[in-house]
Amino acid sequence: MQFLLTLRQHGITDKNVLAAMESLPRDAFLSGVFKARAHEDVPLPIACGQTISQPSVVALMTQMLEITPRCKVLEIGTGSGYQAAILSKLARRVYTVERHRPLARAATRVLQEFGLVNVVVIADDGSRGLPEQAPFDRILLTAAAEDPPAPLLAQLRVGGIMVLPVGQSDTVQTLIKVVKTESGLEYSELGEVRFVPLMEGVAADVE
Template sequence: MTGNDASSDAERKMQFLFALRSKGVTDTSVLTAMERIDRAPFIRGYFADRAYEDMPLPIACGQTISQPSVVGLMTQALRLSPRDKVLEVGTGSGYQAAILSQLARRVYTVDRHKRLVREAGAIFRQLDLTNITAVTADGSFGLPDQAPFDRILVTAAAEDPPGPLLAQLKIGGIMVVPVGQSDTVQSLIRVTRGEGGLDYEELRPVRFVPLVEGLGRDG
């Protein structure tokens, strides 16, 4: 790498972090994790050169990789601690799970598409992210064998927070999930499970692919 390349790379990274802050990602630990995990390896083909832009991009199996600011805001909303065990529903490219891996003790990520899980797993190994377990399964039912979880992040929209996932959340745990009809703007909801029940907090409008039951055709 030449001096000019290194300078250009550093400038792109600075602009990337500035864009995150300007969109409301202010948690220092989240920003550090997003600086550490390069988005580029998670984007292939035609859109690879747009990895540092704050926009969603298409990936395999008709899915998308979320725009970085939304990844940051969702991660921030989880209020993670280093001892947390996290379930992510919707592995997709693997980028969100990689960010979570920098902030939590253990990350379980599940997707209905075997191809996405396989490709994300290869990147996790390449980056030596040893605290992520990627599983092909119907994420709408969570991972009962590994429950309960301190935190649950759902990266696809449900009409309501899924009951099976809420049941796998520890007392004091937090779930962040987009809620709404798939053809309208959804709301990002934070659900906190307390001793007396569930507390719901609306965070911001978002747009995600719908949460679909069953395995993908490649699964």
């Protein structure tokens, strides 16, 4: 109950998002000593020098995507798989791309344990998107780019929504929402955040 209260205090009002967050225990996506801190609204370390985002940011980004049950969603930056799991509760299908193969393998295991069969985890260079599955109704980045990447914008369907952090990796970043319309792109700012930077290529296969 405290978990949901915290989310509501951060402006999360979408009942479907709240239900999805409540149904997936965050500790399942953490390991070691950090499992005990799963209820805290803070980012926490995971393998490969990455982090799992704080629940209020996961919920905000999910809410701003305005996902419907018919949506095909692309996520760039699988990490622990927590965000992808939340998305899977709301969308028809989720494709999530992770450049660290150990993270992709671990996320796949956890998602399978929850029986989330509508998620496909792919170990690849997320900065290029997933052109073979485009167009997407929604695109979410959990890594910060200096600008919305052109390849990803090209893979977004007209009428689609992209949510991502933008800004230099060593400064405060801004979470933005991009709506692709017939006449162009509409941008809105959602607040300050801090994410790992979006990297090109696939990382070396080390834990």
